[in-house]
Amino acid sequence: MAETASSREISLFSPYNMGKLDLSHRVVLAPMTRCRAINGVPHEALAEYYTQRSTAGGFLISEGTLVSNTAAGFPHVPGIYTEEQVEAWKKVVDAVHAKGSIIFCQLWHVGRASHQVYQPGGGSPISSTNKPISQRWRVLLPDGSYGPYPKPRALETYEIPGVVEDYRRAAINAIRAGFDGIEIHGAHGYLIDQFLKDGINDRTDEYGGSIDNRCKFLTQVVQAVVSAIGADRVGVRISPAIDHLDAVDSDPVGLGLAVVEKLNRLQLNTGSRLTYLHVTQPRYTAYGQTESGRPGSEEEEAHLMRTVRKAYQGTLICSGGFTRELGMQAVADGDADLVSYGRLFISNPDLVLRFKLNAPLTKYNRKTFYTQDPVIGYTDYPFLQESRSRL
Numbered sequence: 001m002a003e004t005a006s007s008r009e010i011s012l013f014s015p016y017n018m019g020k021l022d023l024s025h026r027v028v029l030a031p032m033t034r035c036r037a038i039n040g041v042p043h044e045a046l047a048e049y050y051t052q053r054s055t056a057g058g059f060l061i062s063e064g065t066l067v068s069n070t071a072a073g074f075p076h077v078p079g080i081y082t083e084e085q086v087e088a089w090k091k092v093v094d095a096v097h098a099k100g101s102i103i104f105c106q107l108w109h110v111g112r113a114s115h116q117v118y119q120p121g122g123g124s125p126i127s128s129t130n131k132p133i134s135q136r137w138r139v140l141l142p143d144g145s146y147g148p149y150p151k152p153r154a155l156e157t158y159e160i161p162g163v164v165e166d167y168r169r170a171a172i173n174a175i176r177a178g179f180d181g182i183e184i185h186g187a188h189g190y191l192i193d194q195f196l197k198d199g200i201n202d203r204t205d206e207y208g209g210s211i212d213n214r215c216k217f218l219t220q221v222v223q224a225v226v227s228a229i230g231a232d233r234v235g236v237r238i239s240p241a242i243d244h245l246d247a248v249d250s251d252p253v254g255l256g257l258a259v260v261e262k263l264n265r266l267q268l269n270t271g272s273r274l275t276y277l278h279v280t281q282p283r284y285t286a287y288g289q290t291e292s293g294r295p296g297s298e299e300e301e302a303h304l305m306r307t308v309r310k311a312y313q314g315t316l317i318c319s320g321g322f323t324r325e326l327g328m329q330a331v332a333d334g335d336a337d338l339v340s341y342g343r344l345f346i347s348n349p350d351l352v353l354r355f356k357l358n359a360p361l362t363k364y365n366r367k368t369f370y371t372q373d374p375v376i377g378y379t380d381y382p383f384l385q386e387s388r389s390r391l
């Protein structure tokens, strides 16, 4: 049969080769904190949750996973810095691999987006700055209530290599646990973003001031992790245009491009590409905390995505407010290679199949995003077959 223009068109269901990984489609599970890893250790419910969302040749990114005992800012988030955690993750990863999916571990340190209650010895959270997050944002406490973010402690210059080392060790642990690679969480107002953005970083040492200096912590982390596990097992996530947790910058596109330029150079120097760059769209700012925010205009959305796309030499994953249609359009137009889905994947474990069939989607329940129940709002969202049999 002659190939038509439309049959040649790239869609969310076209295969994609990402370095040494062969993906059968382009619908990625976005990293999402779900607070079900009781006392920081993954258990069977996590294996169930991730395998429900696994497809042969699909690509999953784990929830933010803590690199050290100072990294937490939510209750019951998993870590990857103790042997118990590594052993526990092995079971989750094995279960995902048995379903044919590929899974990366997202490495996370929240920095000042924490509270003394999550810190060893009740200390202050660490950051690039001594300024707390404003009252516009609230920290989720272990009892389910919300409180103000406390004043953090700016890291001394000499302490920073120790934090970089935490990421390096966590990356090694992730590979030991069987993960196919790791994603460095440099987005959404957490520790790395607290260095990147000039609205937060008020340092006067070599990690503050110019864009180059503000990018230094991220590039040192990337370099350390790449040296330990290889560039082709490392993804990087950034959100230059997202103001979550006061993470504003006076020149978001300039900052995004500076990061891209540094990643390109690192790829050139190491002679190997990173697995991908993952960028959160401005649209998520509006939708992140509530349903009622103003989405970015189409122009704003396209500008960031296309500028980064043009500059970055490698695989680009986009995330943030994508519907099936917007995702189809982004890959067909070549604006992104892959699209990561968050909230729709929470409430539709078989999202890939539903997208394929253009089937109706189940609405997510925001109230159970961060609760601890191993089933409710976590693994009890229906598959298509179940939805149909309930009609």
Ligand SMILES: Cc1cc2nc3c(=O)[nH]c(=O)nc-3n(C[C@H](O)[C@H](O)[C@H](O)COP(=O)(O)O)c2cc1C
Residues within 6 Å of the ligand: 030, 031, 032, 033, 034, 063, 064, 106, 185, 187, 188, 237, 280, 284, 287, 319, 320, 321, 322, 340, 341, 342, 343, 344, 369, 370
């Ligand atoms: C419950 C929840 C938890 C999230 N946790 C993380 C996280 O741990 N790491 C991260 O990089 N992004 C996190 N995000 C952001 C998502 O990865 C994604 O970018 C965002 O939800 C926008 O995509 P969507 O519009 O498809 O939901 C989270 C989002 C939600 C809704």
